[in-house]
Amino acid sequence: MEWGIRTKMTRSKVINGLKPVLFTLPAMIPFILFWLAPLLYVLYLSLTEWDFMSPDKTFVGLQNYADLFSNPAFYKALRVTVLFCAGSVLPVISIGLGLALLMNRKLGGSALYQALLFSPWVTPTVAVSIVWSWIYEPDVGLANTVLNFLGLEPIGWLQDPKWALTGVLLVTIWKSVGWAMIFYLVALRNVPSDLLEAGELDGASALQKFFRITLPLISPTTLFLFVVQIIQALQAYDQINVLTQGGPSGSTRTLLYLYYQSAFESFQIGEASTVAVVLVFICMLLSVFSLGVSKRTTHYQ
Numbered sequence: 331m332e333w334g335i336r337t338k339m340t341r342s343k344v345i346n347g348l349k350p351v352l353f354t355l356p357a358m359i360p361f362i363l364f365w366l367a368p369l370l371y372v373l374y375l376s377l378t379e380w381d382f383m384s385p386d387k388t389f390v391g392l393q394n395y396a397d398l399f400s401n402p403a404f405y406k407a408l409r410v411t412v413l414f415c416a417g418s419v420l421p422v423i424s425i426g427l428g429l430a431l432l433m434n435r436k437l438g439g440s441a442l443y444q445a446l447l448f449s450p451w452v453t454p455t456v457a458v459s460i461v462w463s464w465i466y467e468p469d470v471g472l473a474n475t476v477l478n479f480l481g482l483e484p485i486g487w488l489q490d491p492k493w494a495l496t497g498v499l500l501v502t503i504w505k506s507v508g509w510a511m512i513f514y515l516v517a518l519r520n521v522p523s524d525l526l527e528a529g530e531l532d533g534a535s536a537l538q539k540f541f542r543i544t545l546p547l548i549s550p551t552t553l554f555l556f557v558v559q560i561i562q563a564l565q566a567y568d569q570i571n572v573l574t575q576g577g578p579s580g581s582t583r584t585l586l587y588l589y590y591q592s593a594f595e596s597f598q599i600g601e602a603s604t605v606a607v608v609l610v611f612i613c614m615l616l617s618v619f620s621l622g623v624s625k626r627t628t629h630y631q
Contacts, residue, residue: 426510
């Protein structure tokens with residue numbers, strides 16, 4: 331009798347332990363099939379040498395990683411990636427916040443301005459990049475026409491290695507600021523007005539209210555935008571491919587574009603998979619760093 335009771339209790343514990351697994355199974359199946367399994371396969375490919383055509387894959391161990399970390403092109407692409415992330419994420423967040431503060435004043439026609447500022451985000455990146463390639467055209471493009479009108483020397487926006495990355499960054503920032511503005515606008519409207527009124531009664535200036543009340547309360551939105559923009563910057567491909575194809579002289583070749591060239595131009599799948607694994611590792615490090623910073627700087631209402 332006692333043995334039967336213990337058996338029933340054991341079964342009950344097993345069933346209760348399996349319930350969370352059963353509830354998460356519908357979400358875990360797509361995660362395993364479409365993320366974890368491909369990631370493990372890419373990790374395996376990074377240990378092989380394969381030309382994408384041959385049915386056989388030659389196992390080379392860590393040789394691809396040794397070759398990658400001794401390749402100057404990798405470090406140049408890593409430098410471009412860091413510059414692209416810093417040059418796109420920080421301006422998008424700061425300009426988006428500035429536009430949101432402006433639109434939050436409920437100016438006349440603000441809804442129209444919000445729609446116009448947000449429209450580049452919903453426009454396909456390829457279409458936007460094609461239009462900007464016309465703007466950057468060295469002889470008859472709008473950008474150099476404006477510079478000539480101002481009495482300045484024309485710039486080889488996409489032809490000069492010194493300016494090519496700046497040209498791509500301008501397109502990226504222009505496309506994303508409206509999206510960041512919408513998120514900040516919602517966050518600003520959720521800031522409790524009684525806290526702002528209390529700060530005003532205490533004699534706080536507009537800047538003091540912004541830095542001590544508003545900015546801490548919208549910090550979750552800032553964290554979200556920072557993480558998402560970092561990921562999008564690491565995944566930037568369309569505008570680079572349309573505008574510069576990673577050139578000139580590799581000045582706009584990010585790690586993702588290096589992966590594309592290794593995989594689909596040189597057909598070095600092992601080398602390309604190695605770049606992909608490094609890129610995933612960088613994303614993981616940035617995610618851990620963001621979560622660590624958020625524990626100290628993010629304030630939830």
